[in-house]
Amino acid sequence: MYRTRRSTMSPTTRKVVLGASAVVLAGGAFAVGTGLSSAGENCAGLDQALRQNLQFIAGQRAAPDAQSQARIANRQAVVDLINQRRQVAGCDADVAAEVPAAAPANPAKPTTAAPAAPPAAGAGEVVCKGSTVTLSGEAGAPFASSGTFPIGTTLKVTNLDNNKSITVKVETTSGSCVLLNNAAFEQIREPGKFLVRRAVIERVG
Template structure:
């Protein structure tokens, strides 16, 4: 009688242990699958931000000037930070700069004047200007200091308004340094319009003010 009870108890214990292990494995599999899916969403923005920063560095090396070394050093710090975030998110795409064939052209005259009616979302308190660089994405230049912009399209001193359509935040900044993009925001400016955890503004309206 005692032996039978012992065997019965050990059989129950064995079933409980096996059941617990199965639940732990299932729970672990669920955690892993959800982690991978969210990392996949983050990787798209991180990879694009990395590509733009690498392209900027390549453009500076192809057409250097007196400030290129400082700009490259600042942008490399941004690249290192993005790579750290990519590693944490599990991003493994091979990201490289696109060929900077037409890097940083001389600043052209103001673009042909489109109707300045705006696009309904831009401009508050009479601060709307003509929409330029349609379809451009905006990322950060990695430069410190008070809010300002860098541009390869507009000369230094141009005032631009950047609106993030994903959160309707805007900032008006002056172009202070050249770059290989329509507009890049330095760290302080980017912080005012970014979405948390994102290094790229995909849906942006860029306006030339004044």
């Protein structure tokens, strides 16, 4: 003959246990939901930053010069950092460099026509519309890298998300319209972001 064991918990204790279980389940659902949305938002920017840095490395290897090895080493450190952040965020996209077709290493196009249309005072010619801006990983005083403009060109980069801007000179080449070195990028970045999605790039001077 079997006896039914009666619970020793009082009604008050039973209510407390059930209430705590409900809180744990609700908290878990909230954590999962916010974790997924946060990862989805961060992955797009991290993937774009990784792609641009890989393009720079590929460009340096395709047309190396005396400083290419140092630039590649600096940029590889940035790639490693971005990959660590992608792993933490759960980003699993296959990101690779998009290297454009081979072009002359030293384009000999004359630029005599450019000075014929000087920009208005205090403003510059808006170029590379729709381009995003990320960091090159290079140290030193603020400067820019570009695959669109020759070394010595002065560019003004404005982050429309926080209205911060910086004016820098192009000192090295890259596979993008403009990349900012660490010091320049820090002056216009938003905390925790490796990419400026809404940027205005102007050629000045």
